[in-house]
Amino acid sequence: MSQHTSFPKEKIKVLLLESISPSAKDAFEKAGYTDVEILTGALNEDELLETLREVRVLGIRSKTQLTEKVLQAADKLMAVGCFCIGTNQVNLESATDQGIAVFNAPFSNTRSVAELVIASAIMLIRKIPEKNEAAHKGVWLKESTDSHEIRGKKLGIIGYGHIGSQVSVLAESLGLEVYYYDIESKLPLGNANAADSLTDIINTCDIITLHVPALPSTVNLFNADVIGKFRKGQYLINMSRGNVVDIDALKNSLDQGIIAGAAIDVFPKEPKIVGDPFVSPLQNVPNVILTPHIGGSTEEAQWNIGLDVSGKLIKYLETGSTLGSHSLPELSLPTVENTNRILHIHENVPGVLSEINRRISDLQVNILGQFLSTNAKVGYVVLDVSTQMGDETLETLKAVPHTINARILY
Numbered sequence: 001m002s003q004h005t006s007f008p009k010e011k012i013k014v015l016l017l018e019s020i021s022p023s024a025k026d027a028f029e030k031a032g033y034t035d036v037e038i039l040t041g042a043l044n045e046d047e048l049l050e051t052l053r054e055v056r057v058l059g060i061r062s063k064t065q066l067t068e069k070v071l072q073a074a075d076k077l078m079a080v081g082c083f084c085i086g087t088n089q090v091n092l093e094s095a096t097d098q099g100i101a102v103f104n105a106p107f108s109n110t111r112s113v114a115e116l117v118i119a120s121a122i123m124l125i126r127k128i129p130e131k132n133e134a135a136h137k138g139v140w141l142k143e144s145t146d147s148h149e150i151r152g153k154k155l156g157i158i159g160y161g162h163i164g165s166q167v168s169v170l171a172e173s174l175g176l177e178v179y180y181y182d183i184e185s186k187l188p189l190g191n192a193n194a195a196d197s198l199t200d201i202i203n204t205c206d207i208i209t210l211h212v213p214a215l216p217s218t219v220n221l222f223n224a225d226v227i228g229k230f231r232k233g234q235y236l237i238n239m240s241r242g243n244v245v246d247i248d249a250l251k252n253s254l255d256q257g258i259i260a261g262a263a264i265d266v267f268p269k270e271p272k273i274v275g276d277p278f279v280s281p282l283q284n285v286p287n288v289i290l291t292p293h294i295g296g297s298t299e300e301a302q303w304n305i306g307l308d309v310s311g312k313l314i315k316y317l318e319t320g321s322t323l324g325s326h327s328l329p330e331l332s333l334p335t336v337e338n339t340n341r342i343l344h345i346h347e348n349v350p351g352v353l354s355e356i357n358r359r360i361s362d363l364q365v366n367i368l369g370q371f372l373s374t375n376a377k378v379g380y381v382v383l384d385v386s387t388q389m390g391d392e393t394l395e396t397l398k399a400v401p402h403t404i405n406a407r408i409l410y
Contacts, residue, residue, distance in 0.1 A: 007056075007407075010034045012317070015051065016059035018042050020083045021306030024059060031314045041273045049073050057313055059083055060090075062293070063272050068094040078407075079316055081309040085109065085296065086241075087326050088214045095327040096377050099345040099404035102327040103312040107162050108304040109296030113211075113239055114166040116295050118174065120263035121207050122150050123289060124235045127261070130286050146260070151175035156205030158198060158221075159240065160186040164211035168192045179205055202229045209237040210244055224249035233260045239295040242266040251281045254288065261287035265295045320382050320409060322373075329373035329380040339368050340390025341409040344381040347402040348374050356381060359396050365389045378404065 014028050014036040028036045042063035043051060052058065052074040059081040060066070066080065071094045080090060082104035095102050123129065126147045134141045155171045157164045157180040168178045168189050178192040181201050188194055195201050198221075201208060212218045222236070222245040230236070236259055238245050247268065253259040264282060270293055271278050282288050296305075315321045320343045323332045328345065346352045353372065360367060360383070369384035385393050394408045 012056045013037070013054050014057040014059070015039070015055045016083075017064050018061040018083075020059050020061065021302040023303045023306030024081075024083065024310040025306075027307060027310035027314065031318070033314075045070055052077060057081070057317070059309065059313075062086065062089055063270075064089060066090040066095070071095055071098050071100060074098075074100075079103070079313050081313045083302075083305050083309045086214055090326075092327050093377075096375070097404070099378065100327060101316050101322055101325045103309055103316070103324050104326065105305040105308040108308045109298070109301035110162045110166050112298040112301040113163050113295040114170055116265070116291075117167050117209050117237055117239055117263075118170050120237055120289055121155070121171075121209070121235065124237075124261040124263055124287060125150055125153065125207070127287055129261070129289055133286075153177070153207060154179060154205040156180070156195070156201035156208040157192075157211060158182075158201060158208065159211035159213070160192075161211060161213075163239075164209075165189050167209060167211065176207075198226065199229060202226070202234075205234070207235045207237065210240045212240050212244060214241045214243075219243050220246050222246060222250075224252075227253050227259070230259050232258050235259065235261045235263075237263045239263075239265040242268045242270060242293075247281055251285060254282075254285050261289075263289040263291070265291045266293055318409065322380065328378065329375045331371050331373045331380060331382060333371060333382060334369075336369065336384055338387060339384040339410070340387050340393070342383045342385065342390065342394050342397060342406065343409065344383070344397050344400070344406045345404045346379050346381070346400065347404065348377055348379045349402055352379060352400065352402050353381065355400050356383075356397060359400065360385075360393065363389060363393060363396060365393050 009032045012033055014033055016024055016038045019040045025036050025038055045067060048070045054076060056076055056078050058077060061084045068091045071091060077100055079101040085106055087102055087104050090102055092102060131141045153176055155176045155178050157167055160180040160182040164180060168180060171178050172190045179195050179201055180192055181195040181198055224246055227249045230253060250262060267280060282290060312324050319333050319335055320341060321333045322328045322330050366386045367383060371382040373380050390408055394406060398406045
């Protein structure tokens with residue numbers, strides 16, 4: 001396959017925000033992209049409107065918000081990489097409308113989060129936060145009252161996806177009895193037990209850990225009514241999304257001595273950059289571990305995320321593959337030699353594919369391969385055509401009604 005793209009690699013500007021791992025920059029440079037810039041913090045909307053004028057590929061983490069206004073103004077932007085688990089910081093509907101591919105790394109920090117969950121459970125059940133604070137103040141709390149081994153306890157996992165199931169495996173290896181609840185039917189790993197409802201988990205388990213996605217249905221999933229079902233001596237861990245737990249209701253339960261301890265890594269409102277003030281009702285509450293959204297923040301996880309997302313972006317730039325995209329229809333594409341590959345993104349309305357094929361037929365272009373995928377809003381056609389007709393075919397397809405954008409790769 002020819003390595004020449006329709007746009008020289010040295011002119012494809014890549015911007016990586018929020019201290020994305022150096023592994024991402026290394027991957028782009030190894031692939032031949034020389035205009036790669038790294039910024040340590042997030043940018044607000046006005047800063048993004050100014051900065052993204054010449055950017056073709058943007059990398060962000062969880063703090064940068066890509067609104068409809070930002071995406072509509074970034075008329076040169078081809079792809080966005082979310083170097084984290086979620087994509088809720090991107091207006092995906094607008095990205096789809098603009099034909100911008102959006103990728104993320106849903107699995108690369110699974111182990112890091114799972115390890116922190118287990119570590120937090122051990123710290124809570126041994127009442128380490130209180131003893132640690134006392135020791136720092138010069139008080140010697142050498143006692144076993146209300147301190148327990150984790151072995152033999154019952155762990156309830158809400159959300160049995162990649163992280164929840166990894167927690168399940170680690171927990172069982174430490175001797176915990178594992179129960180899980182998920183709105184979708186999931187096969188258990190090891191000896192984990194499927195529960196019929198969230199209430200069953202609360203009624204059964206000593207420690208409950210949350211691993212649910214950011215959806216309208218998960219907002220305040222653990223509200224005052226649900227938290228009110230907890231019995232004295234249970235523990236709660238949330239390392240999923242900040243709006244899943246009603247923090248005030250949790251504090252009320254802790255103050256009443258019902259929930260015995262909590263570990264919270266995500267919050268409804270979080271500072272944008274390191275060093276910004278952080279305020280929470282849970283501050284200075286005994287046996288509460290507060291961490292600054294670091295569940296996946298290990299060097300190993302960030303390195304792997306850097307490689308994962310940059311790899312998807314590079315593959316999209318160089319082959320047109322959209323496997324893993326949250327905005328464009330997914331296509332996993334082979335590489336071929338001695339062709340021009342044309343990517344055509346269009347509104348998903350009747351007649352567009354017929355018009356594409358008609359115009360190609362009128363040009364008497366030899367099609368060596370054709371791939372199509374659609375979602376509710378857009379269609380994605382990839383054509384491999386003879387090299388002699390590539391540029392002319394591209395210009396013809398750009399003129400097809402309902403075209404969002406089109407480009408030639410090689």
